[in-house]
Amino acid sequence: MFTSTHLRSPVCKASSTILNSARLYHAVSHLPPSPYTPAQARILSSALTHVPEHGFVKDALVLGCRDQGYLDSTHAVFHNGVFDLIQYHLYSERTKLAQHKDKIDAETNDLHERVKRYCVERLKANAPVIKRLPEALAVMGLPPNVPASLEELAKLADEIWYLAGDKSSTFDWYTRRASLSAVYSATELYMTQDNSTDFKNTWEFLDRRLENVAHLKSTLGSSSTWIAFTGMASINLLRSQLARG
Amino acid sequence: MASRISRITGVRSMRPMLYSLNAKRSLSSTAVKLANTGADAKPAPNGNGNKGTTHFGFKDVPEEEKEILVGEVFSSVAKSYDIMNDVMSLGIHRLWKDHFVSKLDPGRRPGGEPLSILDVAGGTGDIAFRMLDWASDVHNDHQTKVLVTDINPDMLGEGKKRSLSTKYADGMCTELRLQRIRYDELTYHNIEGSRISFLVQNAEFLDSVPDNSQDLYTVAFGIRNFTNIPAALKSAHRVLKPGGVFACLEFSKVNFSLFDMVYQQYSFNVIPLMGQLIAADRDSYQYLIESIQRFPDQETFAQMIRDAGFETSGPGYENLTMGIAAIHIGVKA
Numbered sequence: 001m002f003t004s005t006h007l008r009s010p011v012c013k014a015s016s017t018i019l020n021s022a023r024l025y026h027a028v029s030h031l032p033p034s035p036y037t038p039a040q041a042r043i044l045s046s047a048l049t050h051v052p053e054h055g056f057v058k059d060a061l062v063l064g065c066r067d068q069g070y071l072d073s074t075h076a077v078f079h080n081g082v083f084d085l086i087q088y089h090l091y092s093e094r095t096k097l098a099q100h101k102d103k104i105d106a107e108t109n110d111l112h113e114r115v116k117r118y119c120v121e122r123l124k125a126n127a128p129v130i131k132r133l134p135e136a137l138a139v140m141g142l143p144p145n146v147p148a149s150l151e152e153l154a155k156l157a158d159e160i161w162y163l164a165g166d167k168s169s170t171f172d173w174y175t176r177r178a179s180l181s182a183v184y185s186a187t188e189l190y191m192t193q194d195n196s197t198d199f200k201n202t203w204e205f206l207d208r209r210l211e212n213v214a215h216l217k218s219t220l221g222s223s224s225t226w227i228a229f230t231g232m233a234s235i236n237l238l239r240s241q242l243a244r245g
Numbered sequence: 246m247a248s249r250i251s252r253i254t255g256v257r258s259m260r261p262m263l264y265s266l267n268a269k270r271s272l273s274s275t276a277v278k279l280a281n282t283g284a285d286a287k288p289a290p291n292g293n294g295n296k297g298t299t300h301f302g303f304k305d306v307p308e309e310e311k312e313i314l315v316g317e318v319f320s321s322v323a324k325s326y327d328i329m330n331d332v333m334s335l336g337i338h339r340l341w342k343d344h345f346v347s348k349l350d351p352g353r354r355p356g357g358e359p360l361s362i363l364d365v366a367g368g369t370g371d372i373a374f375r376m377l378d379w380a381s382d383v384h385n386d387h388q389t390k391v392l393v394t395d396i397n398p399d400m401l402g403e404g405k406k407r408s409l410s411t412k413y414a415d416g417m418c419t420e421l422r423l424q425r426i427r428y429d430e431l432t433y434h435n436i437e438g439s440r441i442s443f444l445v446q447n448a449e450f451l452d453s454v455p456d457n458s459q460d461l462y463t464v465a466f467g468i469r470n471f472t473n474i475p476a477a478l479k480s481a482h483r484v485l486k487p488g489g490v491f492a493c494l495e496f497s498k499v500n501f502s503l504f505d506m507v508y509q510q511y512s513f514n515v516i517p518l519m520g521q522l523i524a525a526d527r528d529s530y531q532y533l534i535e536s537i538q539r540f541p542d543q544e545t546f547a548q549m550i551r552d553a554g555f556e557t558s559g560p561g562y563e564n565l566t567m568g569i570a571a572i573h574i575g576v577k578a
Binding site for chain 2 (some may be wrong): 035036037040058059061065066069070071073074075077078079080081084159206215
């Protein structure tokens with residue numbers, strides 16, 4: 001399905017439940033195992049169905065346990081409480097992106113257009129919980145949760161570029177992922193405040209941000225050319241001055 | 246100050262200190278005797294059909310004797326247990342325990358049932374009272390019950406004494422009854438009147454606790470003293486309802502080497518000395534420190550919990566204060 005020339009960050013450090021089966025490389029034929037056991041995935045998915053009503057709170061987690069026939073106290077198994085619920089939302093929506101690959105591949109060949117389409121698909125997945133998303137963002141911003149949140153953002157950016165068919169093997173590999181992370185998080189924030197029908201404003205916002213990045217890139221490119229030219233010219237000027245004595 | 250210390254420690258108690266200064270790792274005289282007999286009787290760990298040895302601090306002792314030795318330690322420290330905890334941990338054990346309880350968040354929720362909580366090795370009732378406070382104050386739940394078990398009647402006695410000053414023990418149900426009935430005759434069924442009850446039980450068997458009966462099993466700073474930890478985990482699995490939670494707060498391994506150096510120095514030099522000065526019992530505290538050293542690290546213990554049939558999430562534990570203590574949680578699937 002995917003060509004092996006695509007570069008992808010390996011699964012570096014997995015939580016220890018899957019430590020035994022986690023590999024330090026990425027192989028298309030051996031996708032990394034889920035960090036959640038089937039029972040945990042069931043509880044967390046049920047809990048997410050309660051988020052629109054209750055928000056990203058422990059009550060949603062407890063109701064998820066109840067739905068799956070567990071006890072109220074079972075929620076304690078999730079060491080990070082609500083943050084585990086949020087992480088599951090991020091993880092499951094990220095892995096679901098691959099479902100759109102065939103459709104998007106068929107519709108467009110342009111790399112940047114594909115990236116945009118994946119961003120839209122991912123943001124659409126936030127729509128059911130969008131009114132509760134600020135709560136989630138607040139929890140993700142708590143100091144102990146920041147590293148895991150940033151890691152998840154990086155993984156999302158990587159997933160999108162990978163699915164879009166990015167084959168960069170230079171320093172571009174990093175800049176592309178970094179700029180997409182910035183664009184995605186800005187758009188997500190914008191979306192929480194967007195009241196337009198079907199998030200029309202959000203998609204326009206996303207377009208503008210992606211344009212900015214492209215523009216920034218060309219600005220950076222021409223500035224570096226200018227700096228290089230001026231630098232060389234100044235050195236040559238100095239040389240000729242010195243040669244004259 | 247000096248006169249105060251000498252009054253607390255007394256002349257008699259100075260002797261063990263001098264003794265321990267000479268012989269670095271000493272145990273109380275009976276304990277030493279038992280340990281020696283054990284070593285003489287059974288030099289090879291696997292020979293002669295004997296039951297095998299287990300560790301008691303840094304010593305290896307026959308399994309059947311560890312229970313007696315641990316019993317002695319706790320009978321001896323029961324009275325000063327709380328003040329020593331405060332002194333040794335600079336009060337941090339209270340924060341750990343509060344965090345432990347808030348993490349478990351026990352209590353009846355709207356549309357749910359009140360909980361049955363089993364607090365094993367709960368001796369002085371520290372965790373039990375916190376659980377009930379949490380259930381009442383946070384969830385307005387006045388029905389959740391805690392059964393405190395401990396193998397040691399002296400520790401349990403301290404807890405019972407303390408419970409009388411709380412709102413949870415109703416006098417009829419605990420004090421008067423306990424005056425008439427010996428602890429070990431008290432069965433699970435005749436203590437339903439109050440929200441907290443006490444019962445002498447060996448955590449490896451939990452004979453009087455029915456199968457599939459508990460929502461929550463807690464053990465705080467107790468499991469490292471058990472002779473057979475896997476057996477205790479199996480019993481925990483047995484008494485919990487499906488979906489019930491096993492939660493353990495225990496000393497663990499510090500994961501930051503520079504801090505670990507400081508911590509080791511403090512453990513081996515300061516704590517036994519404080520045990521000597523405050524509780525007049527250096528040997529018991531020497532044992533406590535050694536038993537912390539011998540307890541498996543976070544990963545190993547999490548695997549033991551999984552091996553007993555529990556399911557864990559993520560790594561299965563949470564470190565407290567850089568790993569001095571850790572909370573392990575497993576759920577009966």
